[in-house]
Amino acid sequence: MRFAFYGRMSTKDHQNHQTSYLWQHDNASELITGHGQIVAEFFDVGYSRRLPWSQRPKARELLASLADPNRPFDALVIGECERAFYANQFSDLAPVFAHYGVQVWLPELCGPYDPGSPVHNLAILQLSAQSRREVLRSRFRTTAAMRAQAREQGRYLGGRPPYGYRLTEAGPHPNRADARRGRRRLRLDPDPGTALVVTWIFTQRLTGRSIAGIARELNDNRVPCPSDEDRERNGHRTNQTWSLRSVAAILENPRYTGHEVWNRQRTDREPIDPAAPSRGYRQVQRWNPSSDWVISARVVHPPLVSEQDFVAVQAIRSSRPAADGSQRLYLLAGLMRCGLCGRRMDAHWVNNRPGYRCRHGYTSAKPADTARPGNLYVREDETLAYLNGQFARLGADLNQHSLIKQLRDHGMMIICDDDSWILGPEADATPQIPSQRRPDQLF
Known part of the structure; x- marks a missing residue:
């Protein structure tokens, strides 16, 4: 018989390509x-291994060759089942191989897979569970170790240094085997060119200055923004000016107090097509709530702002009371997206009621673009009425807070333009519920 061989290794930096290939091939x-x-x-x-075969280049090439009547092989042999398949992947692909008359040989079965054998099917179920268990166990051990290292040791655990810092060596690596191989421990130290900018930003904010005013002065003085300062790591970013978000991100980052912080972000896996999970998943980065952050118990690198000043800046950012001292509440904050430009809409109080607006990228930190569309304004009460109507059509009777919780839990957004609302997934603007005309009156 003529066999095609399939194998896989997950990382380039932590595994030897030749060694991994050879033992699977053997x-x-x-x-x-x-x-x-x-x-x-x-x-x-x-x-x-969590990626479906359609998202692995060589596996995808193998699948594409199955339909070729002149393919050079008659059967497929796997180096190790748990390396090649994850969870239910084998069960999903076995009918495809059978359709094209290609046997699949597995070392764990000591020969070809027989779909009619209860013993083989039971073994496949066990191998699928073992593959998933290995991934989950490794992830749990790794995250538990990183949590302890960040909290108790204040160890730098990778990632790009925040603006204002640079990486410097801090002695031998804590792992003795790595230390013998010459690896060094790293830590954050103030960057001579940008640390003073960070300190200036915090000082200005403590005086009560607006974030837009700070960004505008930085741009007027031609101070390079974070992405422009480090082009090697930010080649994908085209914005070369300070924005409100870049200034706010600095003011919100607790690492400037000298404490190491880990787990501020996470990577979620979302199905490319919820109706067809076999098409695979995409990775989406999201911010974790501050309650999930892991902060070192002590100061481990030189601070650029004191803890007292950092806490004071957060209070300035978060409290924004109205003229009468009351706190304004925006129920749909973060859930509104502009259907014209795709940006999240800003909470906006006007005519004594909450609403949302999009200025299509314009902020007071930069000159206005005369070619941009006019500002989009949406009232909160009308949007809530639309949502209540849509959920009622689906047979759901929800109060306001339960309705909004459902949107957040399922990663949904309200996408608006001048004429309609559309309820869709956060990752894109694909309509999930037909749009409905809004009343012409806005404010």
């Missing part, structure tokens, strides 16, 4: 001894 060769030889090879490097 496994496969030993399995088919006396039955045939390997005539085609497909080996993915740097791709997680």
